[in-house]
Amino acid sequence: MSAARVLGLMSGTSADGIDAVLLELPGWPALGSGAAFPALQGGGPRGRVVAHTFTPYPPDLREAVLAAMRSDSHTAALTQLHWWLGEALLAAAAPLAASADLIAMHGQTVQHQPRVDPAVGWGRPATLQLGEAAVVAQGTGRPVVANFRAADVAAGGQGAPLVPYADWALLSEAGMRRSVHNLGGISNLTYLPGLDPAGVLAFDTGPANCLMDEAAQRAGLTCDEGGHLARQGTVHQPTLEAWLEHPEFLRPPPKSTGRETWRLDRLPAPVVLSVPDLAATATAFTAHSIAAAYQRWVLPLGLDEVVVAGGGARNPELMRQLAAALDPVPLRTFAELGWDRAGFSDSTREAAAFAFLGYARAQRWPNTLPHTTGARSAVLAGTLAEDAHA
Ligand SMILES: Nc1ncnc2c1ncn2[C@@H]1O[C@H](COP(=O)(O)OP(=O)(O)OP(=O)(O)O)[C@@H](O)[C@H]1O
Numbered sequence: 202m203s204a205a206r207v208l209g210l211m212s213g214t215s216a217d218g219i220d221a222v223l224l225e226l227p228g229w230p231a232l233g234s235g236a237a238f239p240a241l242q243g244g245g246p247r248g249r250v251v252a253h254t255f256t257p258y259p260p261d262l263r264e265a266v267l268a269a270m271r272s273d274s275h276t277a278a279l280t281q282l283h284w285w286l287g288e289a290l291l292a293a294a295a296p297l298a299a300s301a302d303l304i305a306m307h308g309q310t311v312q313h314q315p316r317v318d319p320a321v322g323w324g325r326p327a328t329l330q331l332g333e334a335a336v337v338a339q340g341t342g343r344p345v346v347a348n349f350r351a352a353d354v355a356a357g358g359q360g361a362p363l364v365p366y367a368d369w370a371l372l373s374e375a376g377m378r379r380s381v382h383n384l385g386g387i388s389n390l391t392y393l394p395g396l397d398p399a400g401v402l403a404f405d406t407g408p409a410n411c412l413m414d415e416a417a418q419r420a421g422l423t424c425d426e427g428g429h430l431a432r433q434g435t436v437h438q439p440t441l442e443a444w445l446e447h448p449e450f451l452r453p454p455p456k457s458t459g460r461e462t463w464r465l466d467r468l469p470a471p472v473v474l475s476v477p478d479l480a481a482t483a484t485a486f487t488a489h490s491i492a493a494a495y496q497r498w499v500l501p502l503g504l505d506e507v508v509v510a511g512g513g514a515r516n517p518e519l520m521r522q523l524a525a526a527l528d529p530v531p532l533r534t535f536a537e538l539g540w541d542r543a544g545f546s547d548s549t550r551e552a553a554a555f556a557f558l559g560y561a562r563a564q565r566w567p568n569t570l571p572h573t574t575g576a577r578s579a580v581l582a583g584t585l586a587e588d589a590h591a
């Protein structure tokens with residue numbers, strides 16, 4: 202029996218487009234075999250990314266997603282967006298779907314409201330990922346797993362982060378205390394203290410690129426490419442200190458957060474800053490808040506290294522500040538660990554993780570770590586959409 206091949210589709214909070222990866226799982230039980238989750242041994246990656254594409258959202262689709270994130274959409278527009286994203290996901294999946302046994306799609310998060318907060322109108326924990334799975338199932342003829350976060354929220358969890366289950370299954374290593382850190386729109390980490398899933402700690406630390414992106418947008422740019430804007434500016438210390446007082450940082454894990462929380466208009470603004478100074482302050486804030494999360498929650502457990510993924514790993518200024526703030530714990534890239542030889546890179550890791558979550562769901566293995574999401578128990582995350590012939 203050849204190894205399972207799963208197509209993972211990920212569109213993150215930066216809302217820039219869709220990563221599609223084909224994950225091959227040699228050594229894992231065949232799909233539908235009814236086998237139990239096998240005992241893990243050695244180190245990862247326990248899978249191979251054999252193809253990767255990135256399909257940017259066209260500008261009008263991206264603007265519609267950002268409007269939904271800002272709560273600027275009415276229901277007619279949201280309905281259109283749900284099906285429009287389904288078509289975009291199908292277009293991203295189509296070239297690789299014929300080689301896949303199964304498709305796993307995250308969809309596009311437009312709102313993430315992980316806890317009760319009457320001040321912002323959150324009466325209950327809730328989260329919403331858009332993109333109609335039936336469009337992808339009908340268009341490709343492949344079974345599709347989607348809507349991954351709902352079962353965990355219904356079980357009392359935050360529905361996030363979910364990638365840590367896949368990080369543990371694919372990347373954990375016996376005898377190595379490692380953190381896999383994602384710098385996307387939001388910053389999140391998975392602490393893997395060896396092979397024991399009970400020891401995994403995972404949470405969102407706060408903003409990664411989202412505030413830097415907002416600063417860059419004020420200069421007409423999509424992001425602070427290479428950290429150039431931040432290097433031209435000066436950190437405004439009173440603003441930095443005010444931002445670091447945010448109550449979110451003191452909340453203990455399990456915790457998740459979203460772009461709704463990390464917006465410049467929701468942070469104190471003691472003075473009006475120039476764009477370069479704003480970029481410099483946002484970059485320093487990101488690095489300091491991440492380092493503080495490590496100091497509070499991770500370093501006491503013992504940490505050998507941090508491996509960085511996500512678009513922020515391509516911002517040398519952020520990486521320089523982060524390395525300095527985490528010193529003496531070394532900051533490494535996927536390439537430095539040789540993980541790129543299995544196709545794991547900062548741009549494939551999350552789509553590969555959702556491919557594995559979909560594979561585990563299809564195997565009917567509970568595929569969440571409830572101590573990382575706050576749920577009462579592990580759940581079967583993801584619902585299955587199939588076409589009549591699948
Ligand atoms: N060369 C670069 N220089 C600076 N920043 C970059 C560069 N390349 C990417 N980025 C940043 O990375 C962001 C995209 O990162 P990524 O694709 O990992 O986010 P995401 O997956 O959408 O978010 P999340 O993981 O929070 O869901 C961009 O918005 C940009 O800010």
Ligand SMILES: CC(=O)N[C@H]1[C@@H]2OC[C@@H](O2)[C@@H](O)[C@@H]1O[C@H](C)C(=O)O
Nearest residue numbers: 214310313361362363364387389457
């Ligand atoms: C609700 C949602 O989409 N959350 C994302 C987001 O992006 C990073 C962080 O916030 C994390 O909680 C999560 O993503 C990853 C993929 C996760 O669930 O593990």
